[in-house]
Amino acid sequence: MDPREFCRKSAKVSLCSILLCAVLLGFYSQLTHRVVLRQMQLEKKESSEGDCHLDTCRIPEVPRLLYPKAQLLKPTRVDVLVMTPWFAPIIWDGTFDSAILDAQFRNITIGLTVFAIKKYVVFLKLFLETAEKHFMVGHKVNYYVFTDQPAAVPQIPLQEGRQVVVLEVRNYKRWQDISMHRMEMISNFSQRRFLREVHYLVCLDVDMKFSDHVGVEILAPLFGTLHPGFYAGDRQSFTYERRPLSQAYIPRDEGDFYYAGGFFGGSVPEVYRLTVACHQAMMADQANGIEAVWHDESHLNRYLLHHKPSKVLSPEYLWDEQMLQRPPLLRKLRYVAVPKNHAEIRNR
Ligand SMILES: CC(=O)N[C@H]1[C@@H](OP(=O)(O)OP(=O)(O)OC[C@H]2O[C@@H](n3ccc(=O)[nH]c3=O)[C@H](O)[C@@H]2O)O[C@H](CO)[C@H](O)[C@@H]1O
Numbered sequence: 001m002d003p004r005e006f007c008r009k010s011a012k013v014s015l016c017s018i019l020l021c022a023v024l025l026g027f028y029s030q031l032t033h034r035v036v037l038r039q040m041q042l043e044k045k046e047s048s049e050g051d052c053h054l055d056t057c058r059i060p061e062v063p064r065l066l067y068p069k070a071q072l073l074k075p076t077r078v079d080v081l082v083m084t085p086w087f088a089p090i091i092w093d094g095t096f097d098s099a100i101l102d103a104q105f106r107n108i109t110i111g112l113t114v115f116a117i118k119k120y121v122v123f124l125k126l127f128l129e130t131a132e133k134h135f136m137v138g139h140k141v142n143y144y145v146f147t148d149q150p151a152a153v154p155q156i157p158l159q160e161g162r163q164v165v166v167l168e169v170r171n172y173k174r175w176q177d178i179s180m181h182r183m184e185m186i187s188n189f190s191q192r193r194f195l196r197e198v199h200y201l202v203c204l205d206v207d208m209k210f211s212d213h214v215g216v217e218i219l220a221p222l223f224g225t226l227h228p229g230f231y232a233g234d235r236q237s238f239t240y241e242r243r244p245l246s247q248a249y250i251p252r253d254e255g256d257f258y259y260a261g262g263f264f265g266g267s268v269p270e271v272y273r274l275t276v277a278c279h280q281a282m283m284a285d286q287a288n289g290i291e292a293v294w295h296d297e298s299h300l301n302r303y304l305l306h307h308k309p310s311k312v313l314s315p316e317y318l319w320d321e322q323m324l325q326r327p328p329l330l331r332k333l334r335y336v337a338v339p340k341n342h343a344e345i346r347n348r
């Protein structure tokens with residue numbers, strides 16, 4: 001072939017190849033572009049379907065947290081101690097905001113233990129009726145009523161999520177033994193059912209009524225209540241057990257507060273530990289022929305001296321209007337004694 005002819009032909013072949021490549025490239029890029037576009041459309045659809053399947057895309061709803069702001073330079077109470085030296089809050093009116101606490105403690109169940117043995121069943125109706133008005137309103141509550149007379153437990157209308165559980169137990173001849181054996185019975189039932197059924201236990205006297213709000217502000221791993229007769233007194237005035245032979249003994253130069261036997265509680269494991277310890281101490285005392293001056297209350301005080309409570313309730317949470325003049329610092333009376341004729345109601 002003529003060399004010029006050869007050059008012309010190969011130039012034509014090269015041109016054709018280049019053109020073909022360009023066409024093929026264009027087609028390929030169109031194709032991949034479409035595939036990518038389709039994929040993106042699918043992804044977008046999937047993600048929008050996953051994000052909001054009910055209506056068009058919304059801004060996610062975050063619950064509003066509306067409450068007055070705490071003011072660091074304006075303490076809410078300056079007339080009373082609001083913190084123990086071991087950094088446990090002391091609960092007084094004005095120190096807490098239920099809007100915050102109710103949200104923090106939502107979805108929990110509170111167990112209330114109360115004993116109504118022999119004549120004390122007469123206190124149950126008012127106790128339960130007023131509890132429905134003031135105790136842990138809006139939360140789930142199991143009232144555990146320990147009694148020797150299940151048939152005498154009154155039927156009270158209850159709010160949703162709340163129930164009365166009647167637990168039949170034995171009685172004792174002496175009122176002191178009934179009071180003291182509450183520790184044993186609470187510890188037994190803590191293991192048997194409270195651990196599975198509730199998050200916190202609140203252990204109360206029955207000869208009382210609620211007269212104002214008692215809510216989740218009291219809940220903590222372990223809490224005790226200041227006895228209304230001794231909140232302003234010094235150690236010397238406290239009626240701790242003073243005989244060294246008793247397991248409840250507290251020397252005169254020790255002690256934080258005088259706690260009431262009629263209102264304590266905490267998480268179920270902590271209340272279990274407390275009630276087992278107090279019961280064992282009372283059994284040891286019995287074996288040694290000694291009974292602490294204020295029975296279970298003396299042992300509770302000894303336990304709380306060595307196991308500091310994580311919250312302390314002010315006397316707002318346990319008051320006696322017959323025995324005491326209400327001081328101005330007591331803005332609310334939340335749980336108060338019902339007058340009783342001791343001679344008539346005890347030991348019969
Ligand atoms: C308000 C308060 O802090 N009370 C304490 C206080 O005396 P109280 O004088 O308040 O004792 P109390 O007569 O109320 O007895 C304590 C509780 O035991 C139950 N009970 C008693 C007798 C009876 O026959 N049937 C019966 O069910 C009942 O739940 C009663 O509330 O000191 C007692 C020990 O001396 C207990 O530590 C109480 O908790």
Ligand SMILES: [Mn+2]
Pocket residue numbers: 205206207262
């Ligand atoms: Mn009582």
